[in-house]
Amino acid sequence: MGKFVLCYIVFVLGCASFSTATVNWWEDGSLYQIYPRSWKDSDGDGVGDLKGITENLEFLKEIGMTGAWLSPIFKSPMSDFGYDISNFYNIDPLFGSLEDFDALVAKAKKIGLKIILDFVPNHSSDECEWFQKSINREDGYDDFYVWDDGLQDPKNPAIKLPPSNWVSEFGGKAWSWNEKRQQFYLHQFQSKQPDLNFRNAKTHETMLNVLEFWLNRGVDGFRIDAVPFFFEKINEDGTYPDEPVSGQTTDPDSNKYLSHIYTRDQSENAGLLMEWRNFIEEYQLKNGGEKRVLLAEAYSPIDVIDQYFGNDTHPAVHLPFNFNLMSLDKSSNARDLEESINGWMDVMWKKHKSANWVLGNHDNPRIGDRLGKEKKDLFTIILAALPGTTVTYYGEEIGLDNVPTQCTNITCDFRDSERTPFQWNDQVSAGFSDSNKTWLPVSEDYKTLNVKVQRGIERSSLNIFKGMQILKHTGAFKAFKNEGAWKYGAVNDQVFQIIRSNSREEYRILANLGSDLELVDPLCNSIDQNECLMEYTLVNRNSPHRIGEKANLNKIYMMPFEAVVLKRKMQNVI
CATH class of the missing domain: 3.20.20.80 (Glycosidases)
Known part of the structure; x- marks a missing residue:
């Protein structure tokens, strides 16, 4: 099928x-x-x-x-x-x-x-040979990463403070102290991911x-x-400027606590x-x-x-x-x-x-x-x-x-749910592995939601x-760099239209993003009504139409969440 x-x-x-x-x-x-x-x-x-x-x-x-x-x-x-x-x-x-x-x-x-x-x-990684050489100040690697002595604590000069108030993408301070080198290193992500220094x-x-x-x-x-x-902003005297508070949160360890004007998009x-x-x-x-x-x-x-x-x-x-x-x-x-x-x-x-x-x-x-x-x-x-x-x-x-x-014991990442195994078939572990134990769980719906089943539907x-x-390989789509080869826009609050065309053919893609039936305003202003007729070429499961049916652009109803592709040949093409 x-x-x-x-x-x-x-x-x-x-x-x-x-x-x-x-x-x-x-x-x-x-x-x-x-x-x-x-x-x-x-x-x-x-x-x-x-x-x-x-x-x-x-x-x-x-x-x-x-x-x-x-x-x-x-x-x-x-x-x-x-x-x-x-x-x-x-x-x-x-x-x-x-x-x-x-x-x-x-x-x-x-x-x-x-x-x-x-x-x-x-x-x-902090386990990279380059970082280990940089810790040891080996020749050529001394400034391979972003290092800084930090600031003296005004209350206790024996205590070193981070060079700036910067917060990492994953939360917490973006500077970590390395005991062996006796300096702070920058990490915009995890502390195990030291930043390379591209000023070197x-x-x-x-x-x-x-x-x-x-x-x-x-x-x-x-x-x-x-x-x-x-890159990050560095002052002329070699210090790093504090970033301003954003006002988005009161949690100083949150990445949203600061406006990242010195650590992003330099x-x-x-x-x-x-x-x-x-x-x-x-x-x-x-x-x-x-x-x-x-x-x-x-x-x-x-x-x-x-x-x-x-x-x-x-x-x-x-x-x-x-x-x-x-x-x-x-x-x-x-x-x-x-x-x-x-x-x-x-x-x-x-x-x-x-x-x-x-x-x-x-x-x-x-x-x-x-x-x-x-x-x-x-x-x-x-x-x-x-x-x-x-x-x-x-x-x-x-x-x-x-x-x-x-x-x-393998992972506890907030993004795990979107990284689970691909579902190939209805066999063990959805065909992803011969093992019943996979690094992340296979979805419970794998018996019906998989490549093998969907090939036949x-x-x-x-x-x-x-x-x-x-x-995407048709002439109308391949002509996308030509003047007037595409248009798009909302035809009402819920229905979106894309038009792709060349001199031989035109495709109209209509999609109802809403949960209600939509009557689309007339889409054709041609005197010749034949130019207002198109053919259903591809439809999703929410559509009541079949491939090959005719559609009149001046009278189109869209079911909730229906999406269709319509096609017509240009009148001047034999």
């Missing part, structure tokens, strides 16, 4: 492309975030690994992905599940070996899938070496972690991104092949993210992630959605002709839990219908929800996801 459904969708949508604008692979691609611990376990230890990923890469091609971004797989004590790296040049044994990684890259290249690695340059030339050189090492192993790009935190950050972009471009000239890309993670104001593109003479990253839609919640309506999209497009599209859309990741509750379980497929349709690149967090393609978790989350990925 599943194969029949997909074949029919291909027939209905078509795959011809008539775009004239040049489009690079990352500009309208479909990227998929794999959280390696939770995607596929190949050796039965209950934790996902590289061999498990390699054995299932074909699935990503099945669902139309351009590339896979792997969350950290490097050697790590796992205090922050891989974002605390102790060796930037090796794979953690939990995930496999460098040979396993090479096999993964080779398989990906064979099937035409890009591999993007997490690049974590802001900090290392050796730090720059070392991180370029890290990039080159993985480029030489065949990766197609990097997702750069924690961009807002690379102007030097963009220059560092430009340096890495220049390195990537030089590597490209020397080694050839397809373009390697830099992606950036930054929960920052739009004017700051704008800087991360760089400029005509000094480009920076290719794609700063767009987190605007992450602010939506269950109460958000079509006008809220339009405002969130405008927040990106009014700046980034106008200046850079670039758009990307992110609704989930390993740091935020899953889509159904944030936006409503009845809206999961609706947002799958909206995201893929918008111009630009989509970024899918593993499990979104089958509608995976947050899973209740409890603290264990016409309007399953998986088949809707696949259908939208097929749409």
Whole structure:
């Protein structure tokens, strides 16, 4: 049944492309975030690994992905599940070996899938050799991290106080005392994640070496972690200024206690991104092949993210992630959605002709839990219908929800619920592992919510996801850089519309974000009523319509949480 459904969708949508604008692979691609611990376990230890990923890469091609971004797989004590790296040049044994990684890259290249690695340059693990050398003030590593003598306690000169009042992202002081070195070190995250010092030339050189090492192993790009935190304000006399109190909370250990005007979004950050972009471009000239890309993670104001593109003479990253839609919640309506999209497009599209859309990741509750379980497929349709690149967090393609978790001897992280094992089938541990014991629990609904089951259900989350990925390859969607090739907006408080078109065809995507039946105002003002007729091409499970039915744009009713794709051929095309 599943194969029949997909074949029919291909027939209905078509795959011809008539775009004239040049489009690079990352500009309208479909990227998929794999959280390696939770995607596929190949050796039965209950934790996902590289061999498990390699054995299932074909699935990503099945669902139309351009590339896979792997969350950290490097050697790590796992205090922050891989974002605390102790060796930037090796794979953690939990995930496999460098040979396993090479096999993964080779398989990906064979099937035409890009591999993007997490690049974590802001900090290392405190168990990293670099940090240990820095503690010992070994030659070249003395200022590899951010160190400071601290301040004298005016009440007791024998007591040292932190250099500033800064608070870490996870709460508590951002400065920790190292007894051996007799200085404080900065950590914007955990105390086990000391910040690297990018005012030190050796730090720059070392991180370029890290990039080159993985480029030489065949990766197609990097997702750069924690961009807002690379630099901090330092006064001319070498001291660090206190940040002002925000007024948001009275808890001095809360990250919200201060306004982070000196520890986030400093102007030097963009220059560092430009340096890495220049390195990537030089590597490209020397080694050839397809373009390697830099992606950036930054929960920052739009004017700051704008800087991360760089400029005509000094480009920076290719794609700063767009987190605007992450602010939506269950109460958000079509006008809220339009405002969130405008927040990106009014700046980034106008200046850079670039758009990307992110609704989930390993740091935020899953889509159904944030936006409503009845809206999961609706947002799958909206995201893929918008111009630009989509970024899918593993499990979104089958509608995976947050899973209740409890603290264990392995993990007690507030983000565990959105990191649970992927659900492949209805067998032991949802096909994620041969073991009954997995590092995080499998959802209780895995018998019915899994890839195998959904392949055979016409309007399953998986088949809707696949259908939208097929749409992205049609001529109308591929023409997204052409003038007038897309429009979007709220047609009333609850119904949102996206139009994608070229000279041959037009698609209209309509989605009712509300819980009531909606009569849509007339959408067609043509004298020729034939131009007001379209055909249902893809529908979600809330729709009463069938693929192939006709729709009149001047009389459309939308059921609660219904989302549909309509299509028509242009009248002047034979």
